[in-house]
Amino acid sequence: MTGPEPHAVGIHKKEGETVKKFLGVLAAAAALTFAVSAGFAADAIKVGFVDTYTGPATAYTNDVLDGFKLEIGKINAKGGVLGRKIEFVTRDDKYKPDIGLTMAKELVLKENVDLLVGTISSAVALAVSDLAKKEKVPFIVTFAKSDKITGSMGHRYVFSISENSEMAGRAAAKGLAKKPYTKYWIAGDDYEYGHSIANAVFSHLSELNPKVQKIGESWWKEGETDFTPYITQILAAKPDFVIVATGGRGMVNFQKAAQSTGFNKRVPFYQHTAIELSTLSPQGQNAPEGVYGTANYLFYFPATKENQAFADEFKKAYNRQPKIGALYGHLLAKFVAKAYQKAGKVDKEKFIDAMEGMTLDSPVGPMEMRACDHQVALPMFFGVTKKSPQYEHLVAGDVISVPGKEYLPSCADVMKTRAK
Amino acid sequence: MEFLSHLFSSGTLSQFLVGLSRTTILFIVSSGLSLILGILRIPNVAHGSLYMVGAFLAYSVIHLFGGGVAAFVAALVIAPLGVAALGFVLERGFFSHLYEREHLMLLLLTFSFALIIGDLVKIVWGTEYRSVTLPVVLQGSAEILGLPLPYYNLVLLLVGPVIAVFLWLVINRTKMGKIARAAAVDREMVSAVGINVGWVFAFTFVLGCFLAGLGGALIAPMTNISLGMDHSLIIEAFLIVIMGGLGNVWGALLGSLVFGLTQSLGILVWPKFGIVFPYLAVVAVLVFRPRGLLSSTW
Known part of the structure; x- marks a missing residue:
């Protein structure tokens, strides 16, 4: 090798210039974006959302944001917390951990947010959780379902305000153990959520009923x-019974196929969130009846004043019934406001201390942020789909409510997974 | 050997028919992709997005007409035509200016349209899941040896051959089809004899888009119409086109048959890993016939 030929150098130089130009344009575009987005008032409490706002997951994430906006709007209207308004910005992680992490970094380092929240993607949640630990910024996970978030990979800076696959599995196993079925078939989406929910249901079910x-x-x-x-x-x-471990779009897709083949009439089956509005409302009156499911939120159950008021308020603001995401958003706003109030100042460590063990009233009853693993203990509803004369879609019938403490893994169990 | 015994069980026939009906939509979509690829030389990544638009349009049309057979049939006509119209705008407005450029430019353009159309769908139809219901006469299922075969799958079994014959007639019996085939082989020669190749390309592109829209309208009652449905399909469609022979419409048919049947029969043999069979078939074809099952026009 005697060095590159002059001709080749010329080409490289040209390419270099193009790249430089390109980067310049990119930097200008980025600067413009950030300049527009930096909308925090000087003394506001800054909440940074990293969540998926493009693609199929938006069917769930928009509700979180809307539920949060509604409640935080009310809190701010009353003067905010500690005399300061709570403001928020959103970043789209596009369901990708690398993008989510970059966005979270930008929020922490450039926007100096006091709190990171969000994400429906477990992969993004775990990546941001790791950043939160390093940067010592509290991070509240709103929707991701991996039990690793507050389980084996949990730490001081991460909280979860939704159920996870382990919890759903335990709650469903409780409901199914009382049924007479023994021969089970397991089917599902071939990705982490599908496998973890199927394993959680079946392993706990076989503990409760050794005959399965x-x-x-x-x-x-x-x-x-x-x-x-x-x-x-x-x-x-x-089989006698089928555990169908689908998530997202797969929920509706599978139910439609069940309806057209008459599957639900031949074999009973269970899906986590089968009874949830996100799954049932798109199908109108044509969803399959008799499908077992679990969900953390039903706008018509429990039929309490609080739930009714929340559902009415949400419907009035957005012209649709609240789904599970709306409850998460609502809880998020309440936890954040109450924790800063209790902490007495806007301080990251004090915020975490305040969050630990905090209880609050919600549309579905009282709930607690467990101090040991930072996992919210919220009620789970187990029911079966049925037609209703009152609504244009199917609802859950024979609903039983499982209180959080009855289906959460014990603190000792969680700590065991963390020790490993 | 235990695996093989599943293949000769009572479920085989229904599994075979279900697989065939699945082939219909795969064929309709991938033949459109293959046409555009063969004649225009555009690997149209936005093809899946056009299919998604077809499904959403079908949803809107069915809701506008209030359900029932008439609304469903209207959706099957209007949705593909709507997508074809969108295709016409894209071809005349953008692609026609880029035919002389490298393939990479065209590929990038189709990729950007995949993103733009995805966002447009979000703006127009929102992020909620959409679902359409079949007309009452098509709901429910027939029974074959004790196992259900939905009536709609039977309809698809009939639609597939009809579309194949239609495509054969368009390509082999119309003047436009003949010119398009000639242009696929040698576009300079075709323009040298005084034919306006631009319009041939526009016609092909629009026909391809029509097929994407038709596929979307046909899948609409079976599935949850949602953002992202384009991604899952476009990969399968490309695999089928590659397996069948780039640009060969009959290759797309053969590829769809292989893809659909290996899947449904694979599930019967080994349900836990049923997912891998169509992809194994793709690998096998690429190893033994790297240029595809039928001759490629490339």
């Missing part, structure tokens, strides 16, 4: 549109 056995499994790709071949195969295997 798994006769087979089927797994399909996330985003599968046609479940008919899977359904006919499961029917041919003749």
Whole structure:
């Protein structure tokens, strides 16, 4: 090698210039974006949202933001907390951990947020959680369902205000253990959430009822549109009951296939969030009846004054019924405001101390932020889909409410996973 | 050997028919992709997005007409035409100016349209899940050896061959089709004999988009119409096109058959890993016939 030929150098130089130009444009664009977005008032308490605002997950995340806005608006109207308004900015993580992490870094380092919140993606949540630990910024996870968040990878700076797959599994196992079924089939979306929810349900179910056995499994790709071949195969295997571990879009897709094949009439099945409005409302009167499901929020149950008031208020503001995300957003606003109030000043460590063990009233009853693992203990509803003359969509019938403390893993169990 | 016994069980026939019906939508979408790829040489990444628009349009049309058979049929006509119109605008407004540029430019342009259309769908239809209900006559299912086969899958079994014949007629029996095939082989020669290749390309692009829209309208009653449905489809469609032979419409048909049937029969044999069979088929084809099952126009 005697060095590059002059010709080659010329090309490289040209490319270099183009790249420089390109980077220049990019930097200008970025500067413009940040300049526009930096909208915090000088003395505001700054909350930074990192969440998925593009793609299919927006069907859930918009409710979180709307629930939060509604409640925080009321708090600010009364003068805010400690005489300061609570303000927020949002960043789109596009459901990607690397982007989510970059956004969270920007919020912490440039915007100096007091608190990070958000994300429906477990991968983003875990990445941001790691940053929160390093930067010592509190981070409240709003929607991600991985039990690692407050379980094995939990730490002082991370909180969760939604149920996780382990909790859903325990609650569902409680409901199913009383049923007479023994031959179970497991089917689901072939990604982490699908597997973890299926494992959680089945492992706890077999503890509670040793007679149950798994006769087979089927797994399909996330985003599968046609479940008919899977359904006919499961029917041919003749199980008593099927645990269907779908999430997101898969919930509705599977129910539609169940309806058109009459699957629900031949074999009963369970899906976490099968009874939730996000799953049932798009299908109108044509959702399958008799599907077992669990959910943390139903706008019509419990039929208490508080729940009614929350649902009415949300409907009035956004012209739709609140779904589970709306409850998360509402809880988030309440926890944040109450914690700063209790802390007495806007301080990251004091905020965490205040959050630990905090209780508050909610539309679904009292709830607690457990001090040991920073996991919220909220009630879970177990029910079965049925038609209702009152609504344009199916609702949950025979609902039983499982209080948080009955289905959360014990503090000792959580600490064991962290020690590993 | 235990695996094989599943293949000859009572479920085989229904699994085979379900697989065939699945093939229909795969074929309709991938044949459109293949046409555009073969004649215009554009790997249209936005094809999946057009399919998504077709599904959303079908939703809107069915709601506008208030459900029922008439509304459903109207959706099957209007949604693909709407997507074709969008395709026409895209082709005349953007792609037609770039045919002389490198493929990379065209690829980037289609990719940007995939993103833009995704956002447009979000602006127009919002982020909520949408769902359409089949007309009452098509709800429910027939029984084949004790296992259900939804009536709608039976409809798809009929639609598939109809579309295949339609495409055959367009490509082989119309003047436009013949010119398009000639242009695929040698576009300079075609323009040299005085034919306006631009319009041939526009026609092909619009036809491809029509097929994407039709696929979307047909899938609408089976699935949850949501953002992101484009991503899951476009990968399958490209695999099918690659497996069948780039740009060959009959290759797309063969590829869809292989893809749909290996999936449904694979599920029967090994449900836990049913997901891998169509992809194994793709790998096998690429190893033994790297240029695809049928001859590629590239």
